[in-house]
Amino acid sequence: MKKSLGANIIVGATPVWIVGTYDNAGKPNIMAAAWAGACCSEPPCVAVSLRKATYSHNSIVQNKAFTINIPAADYVRETDYAGIASGKDVDKFAHLKFTPIKSDLVYAPYIQEFPLILECRLLHTIEIGLHTQFIGVILDVKAEESLLGEKQILQMEKIDQFVFCPGARTYYKVGDYIGKAFSIGREFAK
């Protein structure tokens, strides 16, 4: 039996990303975001939504650039804090002992300690409601070499990523491997 929960943002697991920007004074800043995901293969693009009230929102509008920093579960506490505190009040890089590195291709900092980084140039800004969605073109992906397997393919098992569950507002690790995409469903094609 299904129960109706009404108009709610209860969508199961979402990724948790940290968005990196420089503020007006050139100070590196970060915030956590879970309204986020891939949105196009060619050009490769991600979408991340921020409330207009956030300090990072204005930085993206100004600089037309941001990084996506994908945290390992070791940093779940720091990531959570980056979604609680505002860059208006705190230097989150310094407070969390993260090292800001200037991106190679865009004007935005990334977190050296994180395993997977996307350098993004702003492509579209969509005003939806409480949140503004920023679509960014991925100009470069940077991954820790230790995470790469054969043919430089990123191995999910080694990132030790985690996801967020809206509603319950809880974090879970990405767990066991269950199969190869565009492959395990082929049994139904017979």
Next chain:
Amino acid sequence: MKKSLGANIIVGATPVWIVGTYDNAGKPNIMAAAWAGACCSEPPCVAVSLRKATYSHNSIVQNKAFTINIPAADYVRETDYAGIASGKDVDKFAHLKFTPIKSDLVYAPYIQEFPLILECRLLHTIEIGLHTQFIGVILDVKAEESLLGEKQILQMEKIDQFVFCPGARTYYKVGDYIGKAFSIGREFAK
């Protein structure tokens, strides 16, 4: 040491959702999508990107409505198939023995067998490149009653959801609980 992987859609874990639509003849259809996520809290909205070449793309444009069906890991093979086969060629509902149910609030079918369903009305259409992003307002969330805990809060552990890893093109279960959001990071606020 970080290795540059260039302009690629390597973003770590993404959700895997099934999009439900009616085609021009009123036949229920589904397809899997991983370029997807939440994008606004108020109104509650999701974004899902489809290639123009897909059969479902036209159905969303025509009907301005779709469902999001969130699969349990039990259905990872069926979900994978729903991303391989086209509704142009196959009645995927019949082939996968899924039961199509007409949504209450929008003109789109959902999969009775799936644990979590979102009924969405199309709000924005953004042409990005290979993919078109559809932003839909969630008009209703339907969850299996057995998944709900206290205060009707959806319990992630019980959905047994899985995620997709682009690049490696692999599926992983959502795994162990690691903490409460907007809470475990507060130790840094002291």
